[in-house]
Amino acid sequence: MHWQSAVITGIEKLSPRVKSFFFRLPEPFSFRPGQHVVLRLTAPDGYRAQRSYSIASAPGTVMAEQLELTIERVEQGEVSQFMHDAAQVDDEIELGGPIGGHFNWIPEDGGPVLFIGGGSGVVPIMSMLRHRAAIGSRVPAALLFSARFREDILFFEELSKLAALGDGLSLTITLTRETSAHSLQAGRIDAAFIGRAVTALTVLPRHVLICGSDPFVEAAARGAIEAGIDPASIKTERYGSPS
């Protein structure tokens, strides 16, 4: 793996538990939307910890020195807690990659495409949607995005703007734990939920990309298959499991 020392140029709070970190890369690279990098921390005594983080930015923008990683703070999480609680603008952080040849989609792959993201699992999908919009693609696409509470919806304004462009992208957000009144959907992403999204696409999606925690990905993939989607058209990316 090729490592480089990237500099944090900005930190933005997206929700109570999620921050985006913007990096300047001394050696900018090209990547496919959906790929990730490995972030490596080294303590003064030489102890090292490394974790994978999906790239949120679209390809092309990284050439403008802005690589965006969006990191959720996990309780007792070694690397995510360091990034949230200690990392600051101008700090140097080692990044390796980009890697990941499986969980990718570009408009040239065709559609319709159904994206299903749970929590921070929407991050690589953001890269794909930003790229789709940047090149003016009209490939039919739908995003089902599950968050716990209203405040946990990442990239809400940007996603709403993308969905309002009228270029064939539909956005459905569901909140699994919000009890106060809201105009979004409620409940978990299951077969019935996915079935309704598939109906909105009018034809079965040719590509389905699901990303989130292990239990989320398993439930969504099961739901997609029950909704009639060919398992061969499903790609998944698993972020790990809450203990």
Ligand SMILES: Cc1cc2nc3c(=O)[nH]c(=O)nc-3n(C[C@H](O)[C@H](O)[C@H](O)COP(=O)(O)OP(=O)(O)OC[C@H]3O[C@@H](n4cnc5c(N)ncnc54)[C@H](O)[C@@H]3O)c2cc1C
């Ligand atoms: C390909 C890939 C891409 C990823 N992209 C992102 C991303 O864009 N944004 C992001 O926030 N994370 C992403 N992850 C998850 C990330 O790599 C780390 O696993 C996560 O940040 C936890 O690391 P940690 O060192 O803070 O916690 P650890 O010290 O590794 O774990 C602490 C505790 O938290 C639990 N835990 C581990 N992972 C999770 C999780 N995802 N959710 C809840 N509990 C967990 C563990 O079981 C453990 O008990 C990605 C993972 C993979 C494999």
